[in-house]
Amino acid sequence: MVAYVARRLVFVVLVLVAVSMLVFGITALLPANVAYLILGSFATPEQVHALELKLGLTDPIWQQYLRWAGGFLSGNLGESTLMNRPIGPILAEAIGRSLMLTGVSFVLIAVIGVGLGIVAALRHGRPLDHGISVATYLGIAVPEFFWAIVVIVIFASWLGWLPASGYEPLSAGVWEWAKHLIAPTITLVFGHLAHVSRLTRSSMIEVMQSPYVTAARAKGLPERVVVLHHALRNALLPTITVLALDFGRLMGGIVVVETVFAYPGLGRLVVFSIQNRDLPTLQAAILVVAAIYAFANLLADLLYARFNPKIRFGRNVA
Incomplete structure (x- = not known):
């Protein structure tokens, strides 16, 4: 029974890892710019670029994913770009x-x-x-x-x-x-x-x-x-x-x-x-x-x- 539960838990973890990669990959490819959404429509290109550097949005996507997944595991889900509140x-x-x-x-x-x-x-x-x-x-x-x-x-x-x-x-x-x-x-x-x-x-x-x-x-x-x-x-x-x-x-x-x-x-x-x-x-x-x-x-x-x-x-x- 213990081995059965362990196998099922491993399978669940693998499924969640795959889902997280899929979700992050799809949303990262969307045309919406997170920095632009945070700053608003009146932000200058320089301000948008500076915030992109601060948030790490210019890093390779795999680095962004690992940073996001690490924050998720530690309980830091980030901040809502619309409500300006922690997502948790x-x-x-x-x-x-x-x-x-x-x-x-x-x-x-x-x-x-x-x-x-x-x-x-x-x-x-x-x-x-x-x-x-x-x-x-x-x-x-x-x-x-x-x-x-x-x-x-x-x-x-x-x-x-x-x-x-x-x-x-x-x-x-x-x-x-x-x-x-x-x-x-x-x-x-x-x-x-x-x-x-x-x-x-x-x-x-x-x-x-x-x-x-x-x-x-x-x-x-x-x-x-x-x-x-x-x-x-x-x-x-x-x-x-x-x-x-x-x-x-x-x-x-x-x-x-x-x-x-x-x-x-x-x-x-x-x-x-x-x-x-x-x-x-x-x-x-x-x-x-x-x-x-x-x-x-x-x-x-x-x-x-x-x-x-x-x-x-x-x-x-x-």
Whole structure:
């Protein structure tokens, strides 16, 4: 197990190194001049050149990358060229808000998705199963921005129950905080619910037809015991992996939802940095998103190994 974790950690580190090189290389080749962005449009060529020398922008790109990567590892993420603030606190605030949104959404996706999958599997081929399938397929087929618009129109415009956009901290009151969180949470949950529910349904149907479940029923065990104690644990193995991956997808794909709802999280920070050519902030934000996704993949592997003895104790671990 230790060797398995070590291999996965090495792989994650290599992925992050490759992503950091790619992100830095692409942003370095963009036409935007960081020194010009810092000084403004009224700066003279001499002032721009002097700042380029001070920031090391005239050095070879590999030297710039090593200096940037070293600062990132030491916690010095640089300074935003637009907001004139250290990038670290800006990212920390955005990540905290995004983790709050994705955390609530993730819990709801796990609970509702697994529950719907179990119900659909136990009612396999019946109207309830078909109804759940249609609803979850809609979540896959329709893009998130459409559901965001639907939520805004229904709950903000027609009913007036929720604000259409924005964010309020917990210090403003629990209800004010929750009101601004409900609409984007509904959008994220409906957009990602299908993967979990469909996979749980398929796994449960397969497990419920297995010999050990048939044997448990033959012993006269109640159906509730058969489902919860004999079938569910094995059926949840692939679902656990997908759930861990979905958390990474939630963080990586939150850009659309945060932009539509003007939610000041990590996704909106990425869009804001692109629109305003704030390259240092953009580099750091993209690398953080990649790190979250990579560690979510690592967590998925570890959870699967934890619950699957063949991987956990096998000799040939991929």
